Every structure is written in structure tokens, then in C-alpha cells.
Amino acid sequence: MTRLFCQDNPDILTLDATVVGTRPGAVLLSRHAFYPGGGGQLADKGVIRWAGGEAPVTGFSEQGGALWIEVGGGIEIAGNVQGAVDPAFRQRMRELHTDLHILNALVFRDFDGALVTGVQMNEDGTARIDFDLPDADNDRLRALEPELNDVVAQDLAVQTSYLSMTAAHAEPGLLRSRSVTPPPSPQGLIRIVEIAGLDRQACGGTHLASTGASRPVRILKIENKGRSNRRVRIGLQGL
Incomplete structure (x- = not known):
């Protein structure tokens, strides 16, 4: 793929596009802003709009x-359309994914480089992350x-880059999952997400521009x- x-432009949620392929219940667009899911992050919700109406993704x-x-309804769409991502859903996923990176960084630092064994984000504003920690003290976790929320309050910049x-x-510590690595681009590049002064790791999901945008x-x-x-298991306060 x-x-x-969306990986480079997570704030842009609506794009005009042309249908370049169609079949009953599905459409191939010249461009779109949707995240299709992966790495424990749920696929975006949204709609496809055209002159005659709209259909949910x-x-x-x-x-x-x-x-x-x-798209719902088994319809066939042609011509010029607009794809629109559900903003509240995208924001929730961006918050959870960024917060999981913060927690991952703290655990990696304090628990001898413990690796991640699984991640799942949920629509209700909760998420879970699993670590290979056979002898961990749960109270320490x-x-x-408090430190997780201190990082949120510091409003640290979140940036992305690419490496071969x-x-x-x-690069030690860049690949944090025990069994999964983000798939490379056709050019053989891996996407890197960096939280300034705290964390740097490979990841393919959508994140906040800074930690302070999270609840x-x-x-x-x-x-x-x-x-x-x-x-x-973590949860965003207020949800």
C-alpha cells in the first residue's frame, strides 16, 4: 500500500476526489483522508458524499x-465525490494512540526496555497495551x-519522519513490538513517530501534533x- x-496530514479530514474504480458496495478514490486501521488503531468512520447524496463508510x-x-447500501458511485472523516472519532484515536506512546516510553524506560506484545484502542475512549513483563510490580505500573499526565500537560511536540x-x-529502541513492525512504504521506508525529548519509535497510526491536545x-x-x-488499560478522562 x-x-x-492521513499519516502526514492527520488534521485534514475532508478531501474532494474522483472515483477511479467502483463495484457494488465499494469505491476506489483518487485520494482520501481515511485511516484504514492497523497497529491496534480502529479504522476511521466517515461518509462519502456526491451530488446525489451520501453513504457511510x-x-x-x-x-x-x-x-x-x-460503503453502506451496496450502491455504486461514480464521478466526483468528497470523502469526510468523522472528526470526533479521529480525535479520540489520535489521543489514545499518542497517550499509549507516552505510556510505552515510560514503561520502556523504567522496566528494562520491556517490549509491547499487543495494543487495542476502543471507540469508547479506552485502550489497552500489553507488555512482556514477567516480574513486574503492578503498583509500579x-x-x-501522574507522570503520564505530566507529559500530556507539558504539550510536547509530536513529529514524524521516515527511515530506511x-x-x-x-537504531536501538526504535522497534518496540515483540512481533509486529509497521509495514514499509513501497520505497522501503519505515515511519517514525517522535515525542520531543521523550520517545522515538516506529509506528503507522495517526497522532496528535502535541501531547497537550489530549485529555x-x-x-x-x-x-x-x-x-x-x-x-x-487506560481511559480518557471525561468520556
Whole structure:
């Protein structure tokens, strides 16, 4: 799949486009702002609009490197359209994904470079992240909440860049997942997300422009999942 527009422009939620492929219940656009899901982040919600009406986006499917946008009603769309991402949903995913990076950075620092074993963000403003932490003290993990929120309050800049696969694998701490690496672009580049002065890691999702755009975060629960897995559940305050 080619580089996604939303990865470099997460604040732009509406784009005019031309239909370049169509079939019942799905459309291929010349461009779009949607994130199709992946890395524990849910796919964007939104609509496709055209002169005769609009249809909700119900999902995404990839074929031959092209991203098809699935629409409700089994209709066929042609001509000029507009794709619009649900702003509240995108904002929630951006907050959760950025907050998980903050928590990941703190755990990586304080627990001897513990790797991530799974992530899932939810529509209700909660998320969970699993770490390979066989001997962790759960109270130490809970105690990270004040520092997590201090990082949010500092309003640190969040920026993205790209590295070659070789350079990404050569930089210690850049690849934090035990089993998953963000897929490279057709040019063989890995996307890097950096929180100024705190964190730098490979990731393909959408994030905030700065940590201060997130609501405060609560650590809701810590669970032991198996012999070595610790699951930390977080939630955005006010949701």
C-alpha cells in the first residue's frame, strides 16, 4: 500500500476526489483522508458524499496495493465525490494512540526496555497495551499515571519522519513490538513517530501534533495475562 495521506496530514479530514474504480458496495478514490486501521488503531468512520447524496463508510479492503473504501447500501458511485472523516472519532484515536506512546516510553524506560506484545484502542475512549513483563510490580505500573499526565500537560511536540528499514533496525529502541513492525512504504521506508525529548519509535497510526491536545488519562486497570504478560488499560478522562 502507498503512503497514507492521513499519516502526514492527520488534521485534514475532508478531501474532494474522483472515483477511479467502483463495484457494488465499494469505491476506489483518487485520494482520501481515511485511516484504514492497523497497529491496534480502529479504522476511521466517515461518509462519502456526491451530488446525489451520501453513504457511510463501513470498512476498507486492500487489493493489489489499492485501498478500497466500503460503503453502506451496496450502491455504486461514480464521478466526483468528497470523502469526510468523522472528526470526533479521529480525535479520540489520535489521543489514545499518542497517550499509549507516552505510556510505552515510560514503561520502556523504567522496566528494562520491556517490549509491547499487543495494543487495542476502543471507540469508547479506552485502550489497552500489553507488555512482556514477567516480574513486574503492578503498583509500579499504576504509579506511572501522574507522570503520564505530566507529559500530556507539558504539550510536547509530536513529529514524524521516515527511515530506511536498515536504519530502523540498526537504531536501538526504535522497534518496540515483540512481533509486529509497521509495514514499509513501497520505497522501503519505515515511519517514525517522535515525542520531543521523550520517545522515538516506529509506528503507522495517526497522532496528535502535541501531547497537550489530549485529555488527561486514567490508568483503569492492570491485569496479568499469562505468565509474562501485563495488560495496562487506560481511559480518557471525561468520556
